[in-house]
Amino acid sequence: MRRLLFLNGIKAFEAAARSGSFAAAGSELNVSAAAISRMVNLLEQRLGVVLFERKANRLALTAAGRAYQSGLTPIFDALSSLTAQIMAPSSMRVLTLGVGPTFAMKWLIPRLADFSTVEPDIEVRITTGGAAVPFGDDWSCGIRLGDGAWPGLVAEPLFAADLVPVCTPRLAATLKRPSDLKGPTLLRVSHAAEDWPLWLKTAGVTRVTARGTEFQYYGHALQAAIDGLGVAMGIRPYIDDDLAAGRLVAPFALTVPKGERWYLVYRSFQAGQRDFTAFRRWIMRAAAQSATRNSQRRDSIKKDATM
Incomplete structure (x- = not known):
């Protein structure tokens, strides 16, 4: 009893x-x-x-x-989620995803049509998330950049977070080697001040300091780079679609690990819920496909650099 x-x-x-x-x-x-x-x-x-x-x-x-x-x-948490499911109309299947604005705009939203094709009965609701935002009580899952250590949450790796400078093809034509980079043209992201120093140190560039326009989000800096304002520090998978479309190019073959990864995060009880299981299966497959294309693109860039 x-x-x-x-x-x-x-x-x-x-x-x-x-x-x-x-x-x-x-x-x-x-x-x-x-x-x-x-x-x-x-x-x-x-x-x-x-x-x-x-x-x-x-x-x-x-x-x-x-x-x-x-x-x-x-x-x-499980009781609250179960109660919400019971109270919801039987025809309504909702998955609430906490994700940062740049990840949503640059990677997730362009691929949601594919998820809707696979799972047309599940409505995805996107809410602002990220490592600095507490995991919401109403979230089904989230996508976060970090070390994977979030107490009370299961974290499954999705992507490596590699850093590579990106800019327009026109600006890239003036950059033959990393030492050609000039501080005033290096666009910065306020919460990622370590990105440029990390990449420049790995590239062996010692006399260049990023002093370009500073933005709050990666998405803003990448859009500025697309508009020709300067060179942004790209982070995967934010730059995947822009590179594939030719809106941006990587003038150098060197990519540097940021030291963090992207994770799908969720509470353990979600693992048995069918809508989350469907989304998890889909995003794991989409992430693997992106990783394969990135590997092929890096090999192509390295080959072009040696020719």
Whole structure:
């Protein structure tokens, strides 16, 4: 027989552990902070275990509290997702994807028509995501650039994040070697200040510093490069379609690993849900196809560079 001890207390504890305070948990559950504190105290008494260390300005989980919360949060997430599915109209199949704006614009959206052909009954909803944005409660999955270590999430690699300078064919014709690059023409991305120094160091260029226009997103810098403003640091897979269409070219054969990868991220309970499974199967195949084309393109660039 299943034994559930004081479910309201369990909910109060999980919300407080996840949010870090009784006040935030109370706001989430529409009760007072004092009520949350009382329910957690009663839960601790019934369990015979201390879950929180009460400190002056914050709560700190004990070892038992951390273990309990790490198991409870996925259970409540799964329950929330299941409830949403049951409440949705039977004809509605929705997959919500958290993804950064440049990834959505430069890689995902141009390929969504193919997914719609394969799975016409699934509606994909795209919301702003990225490594700096918390994984949304309503997300089915997300796509993130990083090291793959996101607590509470499964992370499956999609792409290597390789760096390569890109520009218009006209500008590329003036660049015979990396030392021809000039700082004022090197377009920058504010949150990726390490990209140009990493590539230039690997290329053996020591007297060039990127001083070109700075943009908030890679997508803005790449569009500026397409418009002839300068040389942008391209990151795969953002540049795949622009290179294939000839809007941009890579004037040098050298590509440098950024030190991070792109991952499909999701909560473990999603693995058994059919719409997510369909999307996962599709994006894994699409990512593999992109990797094959990139490898062929790199081989072609290297061959042209040696001729």
